[in-house]
Amino acid sequence: MKKDSAISPFTKKVLKIITSIPAGRVTTYGIIALHAGSSRGARQVARILHSSSRKYDLPWHRVINKDGMISLNPGAGYELQKQLLQEEGVVFDYKDRVDFDFFLWWPGESFTLNKN
DNA sequence: CTCGTGACTCCCG
DNA sequence: TCGGGAGCCACGA
Numbered sequence: 001m002k003k004d005s006a007i008s009p010f011t012k013k014v015l016k017i018i019t020s021i022p023a024g025r026v027t028t029y030g031i032i033a034l035h036a037g038s039s040r041g042a043r044q045v046a047r048i049l050h051s052s053s054r055k056y057d058l059p060w061h062r063v064i065n066k067d068g069m070i071s072l073n074p075g076a077g078y079e080l081q082k083q084l085l086q087e088e089g090v091v092f093d094y095k096d097r098v099d100f101d102f103f104l105w106w107p108g109e110s111f112t113l114n115k116n
Numbered sequence: 117c118t119c120g121t122g123a124c125t126c127c128c129g
Numbered sequence: 130t131c132g133g134g135a136g137c138c139a140c141g142a
Contacts, residue, residue, distance in 0.1 A: 008139070029124055033138095042124040047139060049123060052123075071123045081123085105134045 010036050014048050017107045021062045024089040025105035026098055028066045035107045046071070061085055068097040068104075 007015075009099065013036040033041035045063070053060040054113055061084040065071040072078040090103050098104075 011139075033124085038138070040125075041139080043137065044120060044124090044139050046123040047121085047141095051140060053123095060123080065124065073123090077123075 010038065010041065010044065011048050011052075013037065014045050015052055015056075015058065016077060017059050018049070018052075018060070018063065020107060021059055021105055022095050023059075024064075024103070026062050026068075026085065026103050027105050027107070028064060029071075030066050031106060032063065060087075064098060068100050070096070
């Protein structure tokens with residue numbers, strides 16, 4: 001059997017996680033990177049999103065930064081991502097931030113409102 | 117092979 | 130509180 005590894009294990013893990021994000025939920029680059037094996041790999045996650053989303057159809061719009069905001073600059077996809085998230089029911093507050101208490105999703109968790 | 121860059125995050129002043 | 134600088138590692142050319 002062939003391995004589809006033209007990609008690294010890290011990348012593969014990242015892709016798996018991203019494709020596992022349920023609609024109407026969001027996660028952060030750092031969380032994905034952490035589950036992929038690199039707590040510092042947040043940038044790589046972003047890069048993988050770029051590379052992969054261009055070839056595959058990943059729900060890249062469900063990935064945002066740690067502040068709960070869209071990292072993309074206006075004109076670079078910001079409006080698109082925001083719209084896509086709103087289409088799925090994600091709500092932005094007056095500061096354009098997503099409420100993590102309701103929309104943050106962690107790999108491996110079905111729903112679980114992770115409140116302390 | 118090497119070099120440059122980046123949809124991030126953390127630390128410090 | 131907010132801004133700037135450094136680190137990190139994978140992918141593309």
